[in-house]
Amino acid sequence: KAGVTQTPRYLIKTRGQQVTLSCSPISGHRSVSWYQQTPGQGLQFLFEYFSETQRNKGNFPGRFSGRQFSNSRSEMNVSTLELGDSALYLCASSLAGQTSYEQYFGPGTRLTVT
């Protein structure tokens, strides 16, 4: 089975722009979660999607949004980028949800905001 894939792997954007990141889960997995990792804050939970519905959300501003499609693929969008949004963005998929099932992580998208 193919693992979790994320595209693009690297991205450079300018402050004020917006960005869309994509995550394709393992086949059969219905839950996708997104995380931000920075040297200062470590790993932080952004949100979780299950069957096209956002099920849980972390403490991030409304500039961070996401969606999930019927094939379980997910995208996250960050609008009006700030320098502090520079981070490694990870997604993880699981069979049915982060609270009860093992998470499988993708390689991440490294976003640099200049």
Place this chain on the structure above:
Amino acid sequence: KNEVEQSPQNLTAQEGEFITINCSYSVGISALHWLQQHPGGGIVSLFMLSSGKKKHGRLIATINIQEKHSSLHITASHPRDSAVYICAVTGNQFYFGTGTSLTVIP
């Protein structure tokens, strides 16, 4: 206030040593996860547990729900175990510890 605390932050061991990493949490949880992250960013889930003890090869994870504490043990450590180990708990969302950076010297 950190919902998940890990100790130690950094750990250096000689090859073959027995290693313990500790994790304490303050929130109600449905599961606790131990994750491994190698340089370059990739994260691998080592264990997910809600009670008792699990073993996989040289790795053992335990959890005490009453004391809100978990430990990750590595027996007969090897240089390839060098990585950052992260404790995370799931309740209504995912809370992460700051990680323990382990270096195993040959």
